[in-house]
Amino acid sequence: MRTRAVLTDEDVIRVADAAVAHARANEWNVTIALVDDGGHLLHLRRLDGAAPITAEIAVAKARTASLGRRESKVYEDVIKQGRTAFLSAPLTGMLEGGVPVIVNGDVIGAVGVSGVKSDQDAAIARAGIAALGVE
Secondary structure (H helix, E strand, O other): OOOOOOHHHHHHHHHHHHHHHHHHHOOOOOOOEEOOOOOOOOEEOOOOOOOOOHHHHHHHHHHHHHHHHOOHHHHHHHHHOOHHHHHOOOOOOOOOEEEEEOOEEEEEEEEEEEEEOOHHHHHHHHHHHOOOOOO
């Protein structure tokens, strides 16, 4: 057997706080979701002014990044390139803004953000993950 990293409650709070700080610094009203490696919700925060639907979308993006073991943008790009069959995949967050948390090559969770432009959502997720000091 081998040992691998997992997200602790402290890690989740650190990521969430850094993501919120990045969003607020840019005056972006978003929802931020964190999931574990199985796509199970660990944390959800909808900032003031974020539309209610962003809570669903952020979780879906995070789940897609975690279960797919890659950024959710990869799926969006595949669909944009004409592979529309991906729309029937069991994942619903195939839009940019879901970023996996990778430690020693293992996906241990993901952050999903929704509420602003997709590249801005992804930037918020990356800012949160950067607070862990991994990769």
